[in-house]
Amino acid sequence: MKQDKPSQETLDRWHQDPNNWILGIFYFNREDPRIFPPKRIAYLGWTVNFANTYSVSIFLALITTAILVAFFYN
Numbered sequence: 258m259k260q261d262k263p264s265q266e267t268l269d270r271w272h273q274d275p276n277n278w279i280l281g282i283f284y285f286n287r288e289d290p291r292i293f294p295p296k297r298i299a300y301l302g303w304t305v306n307f308a309n310t311y312s313v314s315i316f317l318a319l320i321t322t323a324i325l326v327a328f329f330y331n
Contacts, residue, residue: 263290272297283307 263271271277272294277286284294285308292312293303305316 263288268294272299279307 268289268291271286271289274286275281277284277289278297279285281297282304284297284304284306286294286306287308289306290309291306292309292315294306296302296304306312
């Protein structure tokens with residue numbers, strides 16, 4: 258069964274809910290399917306939804322790649 262995409266109103270409500278922000282900077286919302294939601298201050302870019310396993314995997318892959326590139330090109 259395919260889940261419906263959340264409305265913009267629902268996404269905004271989740272984004273503004275302080276319970277979805279750990280320490281005010283880490284976004285954690287199991288209901289939100291977005292991999293990279295906007296940061297708390299949206300014009301600063303995007304953050305990782307740490308409740309989404311795909312986003313955490315992508316985040317770790319990017320960090321690992323950056324570390325390996327820095328290590329081998331140093």
